[in-house]
Amino acid sequence: MKDDDKVLDNLLQELKRGSLVLTVLLNSAEPCYGYSMVNNLSEAGIDIEQNTLYPLLRRLEKQGLLESSWDTTESRPRKYYTISSEGKKIRDSLCKQWKKTNSVIEKMMTEDEK
């Protein structure tokens, strides 16, 4: 990999990492387990490695943004995550900020194209 590609790759990863929490919070209104979340995000166009998502779910749970419960009724136990009321507040604030930043950046990009 060339140096330029490396720099771009790192920056893209940082950009992705920054938006990851918001995408998870937006996709956890309904209870979902780890693997189903990977699929949901993938279908929505966000590819995320399972080993990045699973620890993130735990971290968000620790921060009180997600709630979890074990379902033991099926053949093997599964841990389901849902957004908490605190998580909803944070998600809404993040969405506002996202829209604000997005409009600023779009404006900058339009000016740049001129």
Next chain:
Amino acid sequence: MILVDKYIYAIGQKLPLKSRNEIKTELKSLLLDEIEAKYGENPSEDNIKRAITEFGTPGSVAKKYSNSSSVIGSGFTDLYYLIMKIIVGALTIAFTTIFIVTLFTENPAGLDILKALVQVPLRVFQASLGGIGTLTIIFIIISRLCSDKEIDIESEWTIKELESINLTQEQESKIESIIALILIPVFIAFVILYPEFIQFLENSFEKSGLTLGNKVNMDVFKSFIPLFVLQGLLQIVYQIMLLKKEIKTKALYIFDASLSVFDLLVTITILKLGTMFIYAGGVNNGIFSYSTIGFKIFIVIGLFTGIGELLSKSIKYVKKEIEEKKSFM
């Protein structure tokens, strides 16, 4: 799915103790979901191997779960802990040896031996602080000089490494219980029916031509017999319960620890008692005189084992409690 269990076990060894069990349960569930989604309900061994390989090396998976930044590079953590254990172990052996040598060369009197005994863990602790401190500084420097990628000791990890893992059930050994259940009644019967075996041993010793300075006071020894029998009976009850349950329950942990405390108290009482021996001349150093050297070693070893066992039981119990609490949080 034994391969999955081995893989999860390998990850677990690298996870922080806190929440380890819960993370392992979750990871197993997640990995099985993936295997099922990709290869169906009856995956072949090759399918499982492929899924595990894609999931990542045990070290890389565990690293994602330990989000706290550490001053020592993750690639060095295992080595750091290994050397730390060696330092503490070597110091414990060294100070214990010094204690035993002092015991027989300086012949401390009375409760001085207990003071010397207490000094052993204190000295080990003090010296360990210095040793571990130096070790930590060295590892911090090395970690600063090498990046995590340079010290990735799992870069050549293959799934074959899982084959050497032996998954052991946390069941208590039945053999130990069975041996104890045979020997304890024999001991009880011996002490009740033939307490004079001590005199027989003393006489046999004297027949060899050597002089025995002090002899066991049989009246005092006999007064201790009910206590020895009680110790034995309690052990029998404990071993039977352990055999029935197969695993150490919370109640059994408490029972076992209480028995150890009781045994320690009996040993200390005997140590403090000045009347256990009849002194036949020479310096009266009580139980700590040269002539009772065999008994002395027996008591000291018993005391050491008792304290060690008690400590290990307490640590095991606390660890189990923490893990149980975390897994239900």
